[in-house]
Amino acid sequence: MKIAVLPGDGIGPEIIRQAVRVLDALRADGLPLTLEEGVLGGAACDRHGEPYPDATARLVRAADAVLLGAVGGPQYDTLERALRPERGLLAIRKDLGLFANLRPAVLYPQLANASTLKPEVVSGLDIMIVRELTGDIYFGQPRGIGVNAAGEREAFNTMRYSESEVRRIAHVAFGIAMKRNRRLCSVDKANVLETTEFWKEVVTDVARDYPEVELSHMYVDNAAMQLVRNPRQFDVMVTGNIFGDILSDEASMLTGSIGMLPSASLDANNKGLYEPSHGSAPDIAGRDLANPLATILSAAMMLRYTFHREEEARRVEDAVKTVLASGLRTADIWEAGCEKISCSGMGDAVVAAL
Ligand code: NAI
Ligand code: MG
Numbered sequence: 001m002k003i004a005v006l007p008g009d010g011i012g013p014e015i016i017r018q019a020v021r022v023l024d025a026l027r028a029d030g031l032p033l034t035l036e037e038g039v040l041g042g043a044a045c046d047r048h049g050e051p052y053p054d055a056t057a058r059l060v061r062a063a064d065a066v067l068l069g070a071v072g073g074p075q076y077d078t079l080e081r082a083l084r085p086e087r088g089l090l091a092i093r094k095d096l097g098l099f100a101n102l103r104p105a106v107l108y109p110q111l112a113n114a115s116t117l118k119p120e121v122v123s124g125l126d127i128m129i130v131r132e133l134t135g136d137i138y139f140g141q142p143r144g145i146g147v148n149a150a151g152e153r154e155a156f157n158t159m160r161y162s163e164s165e166v167r168r169i170a171h172v173a174f175g176i177a178m179k180r181n182r183r184l185c186s187v188d189k190a191n192v193l194e195t196t197e198f199w200k201e202v203v204t205d206v207a208r209d210y211p212e213v214e215l216s217h218m219y220v221d222n223a224a225m226q227l228v229r230n231p232r233q234f235d236v237m238v239t240g241n242i243f244g245d246i247l248s249d250e251a252s253m254l255t256g257s258i259g260m261l262p263s264a265s266l267d268a269n270n271k272g273l274y275e276p277s278h279g280s281a282p283d284i285a286g287r288d289l290a291n292p293l294a295t296i297l298s299a300a301m302m303l304r305y306t307f308h309r310e311e312e313a314r315r316v317e318d319a320v321k322t323v324l325a326s327g328l329r330t331a332d333i334w335e336a337g338c339e340k341i342s343c344s345g346m347g348d349a350v351v352a353a354l
Helices: 012-028 042-048 054-062 085-095 109-114 163-179 194-209 220-229 241-253 293-305 310-325 343-353
Strands: 002-008 034-037 065-070 100-106 126-132 144-147 153-156 183-188 214-219 236-239 262-266 272-276
Touching: 002 012, 002 042, 002 054, 012 034, 012 065, 012 293, 012 310, 012 343, 042 085, 054 085, 065 085, 065 293, 100 163, 100 241, 100 293, 109 310, 126 163, 126 241, 163 183, 163 194, 163 236, 183 194, 183 220, 183 241, 194 214, 214 220, 220 236, 220 241, 236 241, 262 293, 272 293, 293 310, 293 343, 310 343
Parallel strands: 002 034, 002 065, 065 272, 126 236, 183 214, 183 236
Antiparallel strands: 100 126, 100 262, 144 153, 262 272
């Protein structure tokens, strides 16, 4: 179980340190993990002059999974585009062929007040959004800004999906639905867009391999509405790149706390990149204030999806629940009556609970 650890920038090193302590605790219990550290993003620009150096590429290609903090920061904003830290993230995703982005939105009962929605609407929320990452209007050709036949300036992008791209993401989503509650909602705009009409048709065909899963379809505009009206109707959702980008951010905010939200990006063989959904939070970096739970929960996803260690994944998630139930909170999720603790203090507490 080879893990490449890329702390990155800003709060990255602080939150990664706590997740590594959790993995170390599991290793001490006999889980055969090997961790090796590398640089990505701004940290790599500082040291090697580029955001995704060869040494990092070799490290992540040889690993089974990558655990990443976050990249970027205001000190890099003046760099030319190709050298920006975010380029490192795009490069690593492309290099590893990561096409399935898994974004859970889980509301822990102890944090029911963190949501902007009423507790009776969101309590018990547990959704998994599966977003396709490599196709759709973000990558389709042709694209550009030009001048049309009438001499007017115009701009265009192309929404495009191949059958194999839709099939492989559908298989990932059905596989996850099988491990959860066997309900999958595919989101499209099939009434208007041929690309998503095709998406719906292919997903429906893949469904024949998963007769135990109840498949439903929803238009994206309705899905956006239903996510705030009655989010608990959803279990696993699967959708294309642009709809998934928007819906996964919407769903994550239902829980009200960005410091709690993990993510995974998988390739065809369950190799994965695991990272918190948030960024490098330069405003609080270096002050031991950040919430490391999104990163610790990302490590739990790694145990589940890459290493198929459901038991250890649950142990980590249960440890997080135990800590929250005991009233310990980092500043971002603190509320009256709870004890405010630091990033490293949260790491201590999770390791102790584990
Ligand atoms: P951000 O997610 O870094 O921060 C947004 C707000 O949430 C800030 O107030 C921050 O303090 C807070 N926050 C984020 N994570 C937190 C945590 N774990 N605990 C407590 N509070 C937390 O987004 P922002 O400010 O838009 O971007 C900052 C930098 O991060 C930029 O350079 C951006 O490009 C980069 N970024 C990197 C991402 C990645 O590596 N995947 C994703 C998003 C942004
Ligand atoms: Mg987004």
